[in-house]
Amino acid sequence: MRFSGTDTYVAPRDLTLAVNAAIALQRPLLIKGEPGTGKTLLAEEVAGALGLPLFQWHIKSTTKAQQGLYEYDAVSRLRDSQLGDPRVADIAHYIVPGVLWQAFECDTPSVVLIDEIDKADIEFPNDLLRELDRMEFHCYELQKTIRARHRPLIVITSNNEKELPDAFLRRCFFHYIKFPDRETMQRIVAVHFPTLKQELLREALEVFFELREVPGLKKKPSTSELIDWLKLLLAEDIPPEALRAKDAKDAIPPLHGALLKNEQDIHLFERLAFMARRKAP
Amino acid sequence: MLVDFFLHLKTRQIPVSTQELLALLEALQARLVGPDIDDFYLLARTLLVKDESHYDRFDRAFGEYFKGIEQLPGLDAEIPEDWLRLAARRHLSEEERKKLEQLSYEKIFERLRERLAEQKERHAGGNKWIGTGGTSPFGHGGYNPAGVRIGGDSAGNRTAIKVWEQRAYRNLDDQVELGTRNIKVALRRLRRFARQGAASELDLDGTIAGTARNGGWLDLHLRPERHNAVKVLLFLDVGGSMDDHIQVCEELFSAARAEFKHLEHFYFHNCVYEHVWRDNRRRHDQRLSTLDLIHTYGRDYTLIFVGDATMSPYEVDHPGGSVEHWNEESGAVWLQRLVAAWPRVAWLNPVGEDYWQYTPSIAAIRRQIGDERMFPLTLDGLERAMRRLASARG
Numbered sequence: 250m251r252f253s254g255t256d257t258y259v260a261p262r263d264l265t266l267a268v269n270a271a272i273a274l275q276r277p278l279l280i281k282g283e284p285g286t287g288k289t290l291l292a293e294e295v296a297g298a299l300g301l302p303l304f305q306w307h308i309k310s311t312t313k314a315q316q317g318l319y320e321y322d323a324v325s326r327l328r329d330s331q332l333g334d335p336r337v338a339d340i341a342h343y344i345v346p347g348v349l350w351q352a353f354e355c356d357t358p359s360v361v362l363i364d365e366i367d368k369a370d371i372e373f374p375n376d377l378l379r380e381l382d383r384m385e386f387h388c389y390e391l392q393k394t395i396r397a398r399h400r401p402l403i404v405i406t407s408n409n410e411k412e413l414p415d416a417f418l419r420r421c422f423f424h425y426i427k428f429p430d431r432e433t434m435q436r437i438v439a440v441h442f443p444t445l446k447q448e449l450l451r452e453a454l455e456v457f458f459e460l461r462e463v464p465g466l467k468k469k470p471s472t473s474e475l476i477d478w479l480k481l482l483l484a485e486d487i488p489p490e491a492l493r494a495k496d497a498k499d500a501i502p503p504l505h506g507a508l509l510k511n512e513q514d515i516h517l518f519e520r521l522a523f524m525a526r527r528k529a530p
Numbered sequence: 531m532l533v534d535f536f537l538h539l540k541t542r543q544i545p546v547s548t549q550e551l552l553a554l555l556e557a558l559q560a561r562l563v564g565p566d567i568d569d570f571y572l573l574a575r576t577l578l579v580k581d582e583s584h585y586d587r588f589d590r591a592f593g594e595y596f597k598g599i600e601q602l603p604g605l606d607a608e609i610p611e612d613w614l615r616l617a618a619r620r621h622l623s624e625e626e627r628k629k630l631e632q633l634s635y636e637k638i639f640e641r642l643r644e645r646l647a648e649q650k651e652r653h654a655g656g657n658k659w660i661g662t663g664g665t666s667p668f669g670h671g672g673y674n675p676a677g678v679r680i681g682g683d684s685a686g687n688r689t690a691i692k693v694w695e696q697r698a699y700r701n702l703d704d705q706v707e708l709g710t711r712n713i714k715v716a717l718r719r720l721r722r723f724a725r726q727g728a729a730s731e732l733d734l735d736g737t738i739a740g741t742a743r744n745g746g747w748l749d750l751h752l753r754p755e756r757h758n759a760v761k762v763l764l765f766l767d768v769g770g771s772m773d774d775h776i777q778v779c780e781e782l783f784s785a786a787r788a789e790f791k792h793l794e795h796f797y798f799h800n801c802v803y804e805h806v807w808r809d810n811r812r813r814h815d816q817r818l819s820t821l822d823l824i825h826t827y828g829r830d831y832t833l834i835f836v837g838d839a840t841m842s843p844y845e846v847d848h849p850g851g852s853v854e855h856w857n858e859e860s861g862a863v864w865l866q867r868l869v870a871a872w873p874r875v876a877w878l879n880p881v882g883e884d885y886w887q888y889t890p891s892i893a894a895i896r897r898q899i900g901d902e903r904m905f906p907l908t909l910d911g912l913e914r915a916m917r918r919l920a921s922a923r924g
Contacts, residue, residue: 266562266569267576273560274553281582311755323734324750327741331748371718411788418580419549425582 250299250358258287258294259429259437267424268295277381277403279418282426284408285471292362292404302355304401305362306348308369314376317347317363318386318395340390349380353397361403367410374417382420429472431458441476442483452492453479456502460509465517470508478507535595539578542591546578553577567596717789717916731755761792761830763823763872765806767837768797770853775880778907779836782878794827800841801861801895802868803852820864824871832919833872836907838881839895846894865898875899876915880907 252268254260260268268291271278280288296303306317326343329336336342346354352361366374380386384397405421407413429437431454438450457478461469470478481504491503501522502508509515536551554577563569571592579588729752736751743749764786766779786793796806796818805817844851846861869875877899879892883906886892896904903918905911 262569263572263576266572270557270562270573270576273562274556276553279580324732324737327737327748331746415545419547421580422553422576423580424576425585 252295252298255294255298257440258290259433259440260291260294261429261433264291264424264426267422271404271422272299272402274422275400275402277405277421279405279407279413279421279423280426281407281409281423283428283469283471285473286426286428287472288406288426289362289364292360292364292406295402295404296360299360301357301402302359303362304348304352304355304359305364307364308366308373310368310370312369312373314373314380315347317349317377318380319347319350319388320345321390344388344390349386350395352401353384353395355398355401358399359401361401363403363405365408366405367407367413371411374413378416378420381417428461434472434475437472438475438479442479445479445483446489448489449482449487449492450479452489453482456492457508460502460518463518463521466509466514467511468509468514470510474508474510478504481507538595539588539591542587542594544579544584544587544591550578571596717785717912729754758791760790760832761827762786762790762794763827763831763833764793764795765802765833765835765837766795766797767800767835767839769799771838771840772880775838775907778880782836782907782912792831794831796823798837799854800837801845801852802835802864803855803857803861804859804864820868824867827872829872831872832874833868833876834915834919835875835877835899837877837879839877839879839892839904840881840889841891843890843894846891846898862894862898865895869899874919875903876919877904878907878911878915879904882906883911 250272252260252272253265267278270276280291282288292305293303295301321340322343322345326337326340348361352359381403384400385394387394434454434457435450438445438454442450453475457470457475460466485504487503501519505515505518509518532551532555536546539546554574557563557573557577563573574592575585575588579585731753733751733753736753737749740749740751741747764783766783772779783795796808798806802820804820806820806823807817809816841853842851845853846865849858849860850856851860877895879886881889881892886896886904892904905915905918
């Protein structure tokens with residue numbers, strides 16, 4: 250099994266290597282990177298490319314590690330007991346398997362996505378050490394140990410909101426998705442808009458990378474924002490010349506709302522544009 | 531294998547463990563990458579480095595260690611003449627060299643080429659340039675002509691720009707806070723959970739008790755979710771003698787901000803008087819009256835001072851003792867007011883506990899806030915302070 254990018258996902262060399270290392274050595278892969286660089290998408294694309302089922306576990310601030318393993322549905326059992334349902338005698342009916350359980354029991358190898366692990370409580374990663382390491386856990390209610398039939402490929406994403414504990418990091422491979430350079434970006438755009446005119450693309454990328462260079466932006470526009478923006482440009486049928494008008498009065502690119510998501514950023518950018526205009530003869 | 535590289539990373543303060551070295555060797559054994567140093571670099575980075583803030587350090591360490599090795603000999607590469615001469619000088623025994631000297635250079639080259647080919651087959655089966663096999667260019671595992679480093683220019687088809695020399699991650703190194711996790715874990719001792727807001731969570735115990743009371747008919751009980759309800763006022767000493775402790779204070783502050791939802795911070799200089807300020811750059815025009823604070827924040831707030839308490843004793847004991855302005859009332863009076871307003875108090879002192887007895891002002895402050903309420907600003911001291919604050923005595 251080897252991953253080498255897909256028709257809809259451009260994976261640079263370092264990323265494919267990290268994914269292949271995680272596949273070959275069967276370790277979890279921790280992915281970090283700026284928001285909008287395709288961290289979450291990676292798991293879906295890997296699963297799609299390798300033809301494996303994907304199990305997704307989206308983490309929230311209230312998520313507990315136990316929920317990924319299984320949950321005991323006491324309320325259903327209580328209700329069944331009230332109604333005299335014969336199922337109530339067997340506790341196994343009320344054990345709801347979590348994402349990791351499903352992946353461990355899967356007949357084929359699978360891909361598990363643990364999305365935004367940094368959103369959870371600070372102890373959350375520590376509670377999953379053994380499960381990720383040995384790929385097994387004990388179900389107390391059923392008195393049995395669940396072992397992975399095939400070690401799934403586990404992809405974990407993080408936005409760096411919390412530091413992860415060392416013991417957890419030791420067990421993972423790590424990859425930081427760097428912001429794509431111009432060349433990679435062209436390939437990414439080509440994947441999404443195969444019919445885009447070269448001229449428009451060149452101008453748009455020019456504006457885009459210039460915008461990323463603006464100092465002091467709170468949230469730099471990323472790949473997903475560029476794609477959205479291009480979609481808008483196409484929908485509005487904006488000609489390439491409109492993007493080129495750098496020295497003219499309208500130094501602010503059209504539809505910039507798709508690129509800048511923050512009020513302060515827009516203000517900052519408008520101020521800079523205003524100053525640039527004054528400097529121009 | 532690769533142990534020297536591993537130790538080199540260690541000395542460059544990249545946190546690597548044996549487990550990761552083994553993983554790297556495993557990956558090499560599994561032939562994950564071909565004989566390409568760029569790929570090896572990417573692989574090693576994926577497996578050994580666990581935080582993007584260490585990428586730059588890794589790039590530098592990698593560059594230092596592998597300087598000059600861009601091409602691996604004995605594979606499909608042209609072997610430059612002068613390199614072979616060098617190899618002959620370094621790696622053949624005295625007798626061999628003597629024998630060789632009588633042969634022509636061409637023969638020497640031929641023999642060396644043979645040897646290279648031989649070596650590669652015997653150890654590694656061909657296309658793995660480093661690792662367990664012994665074709666490691668670092669000279670581990672016996673005789674190994676590949677151990678010679680080739681100068682970049684003479685190697686023929688040199689790889690373009692080496693990835694690690696671009697140092698693309700330089701910016702990340704100093705942006706990311708380091709080592710605050712331990713502080714956060716210590717601060718968590720102060721958590722006080724409370725249930726407030728809408729009842730949205732099933733109260734299992736309550737439901738069971740209610741159902742039992744109901745004679746077996748289901749009686750669902752809901753309750754609000756738990757939140758950390760602890761509220762903290764942080765008073766930070768800035769300037770003067772505190773300059774030595776800026777880093778540890780920054781770490782504490784960044785950890786505290788992440789940990790407590792209700793955190794208010796204020797700055798003071800040396801001792802608290804009638805004014806504090808929130809923004810250090812605007813300390814003269816945006817001052818807050820300390821009395822107002824006392825009236826604003828309720829008694830349920832926990833008061834934490836961070837300061838070295840090192841000053842002239844007059845600054846605590848006497849009206850007008852402040853180094854900055856004329857204070858009508860002494861620092862001691864203000865400290866007393868604060869402690870009376872918020873009985874849960876701790877003073878974190880970046881100066882080591884052993885030195886406290888030599889500074890009279892530290893003793894004076896400890897008299898004002900209570901003797902055992904000052905703790906050193908170390909992990910251990912922080913733990914003790916939080917335990918004390920969380921205890922019933924406050």
